[in-house]
Amino acid sequence: MTEETLPIIDLKDFIKKDSSQADRNLVANDISVACKEHGFFYIKGHGIEQELIDRLDSLSRVFFKLPQEVKMELKMESGGRAWRGFFPLGGELTSNMPDWKEGLYLGTELQDDHPDVQKELPMHGKNLFFSSEQREKELGIEGFRSTILQYIEAVTNLGHVVMEAIAISLGLAPDYFSSKYTKDPLILFRIFNYPSQPIPEGLDVQWGVGEHTDYGMLTILSQDDIGGLQVCSQKNGQRVWIQAPPIKGTFVCNIGDMLDRMTGGLYRSTPHRVKLNTSGRDRISFPLFFDPNFCSFVKPIDNLPKVENQDDSNTRWDHANVHMFTGTYGEYLLNKVGKVFPQLKTINQF
Template structure:
């Protein structure tokens, strides 16, 4: 696949249009078209305060500036739930090293026990690891998560409406939701390490809300067989759908391949993706779409090396085992052969 330096002209959608009936109808149509044609779009008018946007980048930088031993006190290797810090080069996409460091924060819950813990994905439920040296990190991340969950719910219901479904169709699947936040630092490219910040992939869940440090680039989206740049717009979120939406619409909506590439001379960058996902035991059957949309449904993409499971939790545990084999080896070695082939 070739690479181009041309920036992708992603659609820009204004969520505040949902605040009045006329604007809501226009937004719903724009949302469906943007997702069917691109799988990605910029979102403005989302109501996330500028001050909170600045604070989330600032606290992320303070975390990554901590001495390495402080960060490694919450190393992901200590968590059977795949939560915590991953050092540079500590995560993989399709077997290749991702050149980034990050911390994963999920829903704060007690581990499952008894019969509830029988499923492979049950280990994903549990507490986070928080940095003792930076107590404000938890406060701001929980505020950020709450703000983005509100945005995600509005988008989810608008999507369902745009596809001719009941707006409350997925309420039970998302009660409770299973959000995941990754706070990521991509280091400056020295030319001596791989330029793969994160390798080409599709998100396995429902929807992603990405906030990128203003003025920093690196995200590339696959469009018509080429990799094209998708630079951030100040104050905007970058939104994309995951594979569960592709399954539910039988391929009318497509999860889009994307990656992050670090270029020499551009410095490091902070990125904060928020993944809004359902219960781990949720399944997404095919929806009955209006005839004009169903006629454009081309079926779910197939990849023998990355099959899509009907139950959301199986997709997540597959991804975690492959991305963090060291964690799986320590805590769940029985899953390695099952999901790593």
């Protein structure tokens, strides 16, 4: 580990109504440096109320304290092709090893008559929620559904803002990504709980989440005060791990494989991991993945600086070369998540 820290970028001068182009360019330049050096950065001045984050945190803690059989009413096997729902401890794999976390998989709420649902696109559809507001009230999580959907909407809007800043940081038109990939983004949202408790004998767990890169374009993470996120940076040709501790009022942002692909490795998707939680308290985190449209073909951006050794597949957990795959983003994503939940890949026949 190193004492190096990740940059904190203030979006206030980018999003305020009377911001000048010079102010916006300064923020974009800070993002450019962060993406080239780390692939990770904090953002503050983002405009999302702390009350919403705190409300979701409180309700999520109550949810994870519910009996296992109650949480399993929302089991992922019931989510079908939408790939939504609850998974228990050890139910997700990273780098072919079980993670010591449980979670609730969610996304953009789409009704059965939505065109993408009608086309049976994987990862599109309804979220799995409890049957009614009355049922939520009985379980002590009144407002859980509405709070989740409010949070997804707010952070999705923030994702559009950050991607606009990233476009400017690359010398592109502000609407470059929205016009090509994210007018209708694929939004995947997770609520994770990392319990502080002994791991059952016989379950080979070493991390809360093992080393990996994110698959899509941009991840926006809210984490509680316990921490545990670690980021792998390159320093003088050596891999160095940096702590990414919680900072009140900020989100942690990182770029994913598709932005790495688009920029030819200029902005790299950075490996990261979450250490086992030994704090004595449960750790809660909220990653939202702001990804290209499921059906889009992700292509390199023209006229960016050439990067040598853009193929870093030898250092990736699955040895994949993000610059060489063919097909849609959805095909890339399904291949990845099929390794995370192999049993669901079989059930859903993706």
